[in-house]
Amino acid sequence: MPSETDTSAPRARSKPTLRTVAEETGFAVTTVSRALAGDERIAEATRALVAEAAARVGYVPDRAAQRLRTGRTKVITLLLNTAHEYLGFTNEFLSGMTEALRGTGYAVNITPDTVGDDRMAVVRNILQNRLADGVVFTRTECFDPRVRFLLENDFPFVTHGRTDFTTPHPFVDYDNAAFARMAVERLASKGRKHICMILPDERFTFAQHLRYGFMSAVREAGLDYTFPDTVDLDSSPDEIAAAMADILGQSARPDGFICVGEVAALATLAALTDAGVEIGEGADVVAKRASPIFSQFRPRIETVFEDLRETGFEAGELLLKRIDGAEVQGLQVLHKPTKGFALSG
């Protein structure tokens, strides 16, 4: 039949749209749109019919069109930082986040958390150009200007780490003060008298928390302490190791070491090994662990676990809820270090 071929000819392999489904079912485009959105105003029977037809022709809504029409991007952006105290941070966190977004239709976008030296430009750009519906970032500072800006503009976001702003905002964090305290106490219980810990750059909130937990525990137990002041957690492994070697060469040298992250741990162990100090004898080391690799460090050290994948997952979940309009109150998660220190592996 020629007419048959005629009508099927122009029907090229083009992407099915609402119109396709509309023609298929005989309903109007509007109705189809509503039906697929599960609108109560559309009859139950119609909804079923439309759903069936949509599935049959393989209809999938066009993101660009939805975005243009609604202004919602269905994108959330993670601000990527190059440095982290754990090598596997990005992979773990990101895996958790994408997992939380699975099936929601949201996509994860990555953008460096800084252009040149400017952290604000990144977030301003996202707001101004409506590049995302929400933002997640790490390495939060006590009075992080990004937080202030986002709060002022009422834009959904979740921070990894807290701030000192009085206005509450969603966050996921690990209780680093409790960790530091536990770590000091653990070393004290082993008879250590002089504790050393490498801190993150002081502008990060978690540096303050670590310091606070550390100091209060050290004071309580009446211990000596040292913070290496030439390096921080973002320094290169070599710099950290050199700083540790330096400290080990001093007359009043520490006998207890707390490590936040792989780099600090390995550099500390290397410095101790190079100085001929034996773990369990001349010194003890405890660390926070985010990857199973810690079990292979020699000498072995005791660790507690921080689950970064879970953290990323929660960051994703919280942000979705926030975008959906949830109140900030319920959107704050603080992980306590539950179990005590144990030998890794």
Next chain:
Amino acid sequence: MPSETDTSAPRARSKPTLRTVAEETGFAVTTVSRALAGDERIAEATRALVAEAAARVGYVPDRAAQRLRTGRTKVITLLLNTAHEYLGFTNEFLSGMTEALRGTGYAVNITPDTVGDDRMAVVRNILQNRLADGVVFTRTECFDPRVRFLLENDFPFVTHGRTDFTTPHPFVDYDNAAFARMAVERLASKGRKHICMILPDERFTFAQHLRYGFMSAVREAGLDYTFPDTVDLDSSPDEIAAAMADILGQSARPDGFICVGEVAALATLAALTDAGVEIGEGADVVAKRASPIFSQFRPRIETVFEDLRETGFEAGELLLKRIDGAEVQGLQVLHKPTKGFALSG
């Protein structure tokens, strides 16, 4: 120029659009669009005028609208794999990629490289829903079905790692065969007679390359060899360490070890340490290094460097060129291990 009509209109704080610039300059929207695109048909003077006005009102093109109209998404997607032989892989690779895309208007999207067990569904979904203009993925297999699919559909992509397909496609890769050969030769030069290397899962192309380079060098030098067959590079640190301990317990035990990645290196070192084998005495270890952390491994080992950030950068660059229609020929980058082995740090 048309008469200056009511400028007192409710000029709300709405995002400036082409229309805004059009009204501002007195030109038609079409002209403005063309002028901003640098279209030759628009008079030089007009282009300048429009550019100035656009900058003044802070015009930025709307991504959603462009995408809807042109079908181009200005997005490229990186397929994220949870496991990698280097902990820092994701961060490094991603940092490189975003760097390559800076200023191009392209955004990076992250999606897990597998849903359930299905690697194909991910890439099919991207094509079908036009979620991106191009794709990058890692952990390429010899006859990777994703590559076949993308080639068949003429969709731009870059793989990290090669395939054995006859049809060429863009890739970035490291010459792992050369690395393995170098490593064997290095160990041989130290008088080692029995070489051991943990391979990646054999379905990955780079596993074949490593094996090939290894085998040909081992045969040439007339050495013994062992591939631990209960683990691969993606096994857990504990499993790898256990397998190595096992091998060290055998009568004919290897005296040279090649490690691809941190996990293998640390697990091997731990097993050697635990077995009381001294590096330089009872055994030697060489490794490929992607992060500066290797300098802190004790005992120290010799390494060669693979630059994953650069790799990510190139992947981004190649994909952009490919999207722009460049021929596949020039879009294949193979990194040779240039310098020889040296003590890390």
Next chain:
DNA sequence: CGCAGAATTTAAAACGTTGCAACAAAATTC
């Protein structure tokens, strides 16, 4: 002066979606 042919500019039509206002048909009320 008239006119072909460049050189510029423009109006209008998409792209696929959703929100608004309206409408027909059925159900309810008085």
Next chain:
DNA sequence: GAATTTTGTTGCAACGTTTTAAATTCTGCG
């Protein structure tokens, strides 16, 4: 049986851009 509400459904108008086809102005030249 008319008036009113309820229940489903629909057409039209955006959202901001690019593209097609057409209109306008500007040249130079006979």
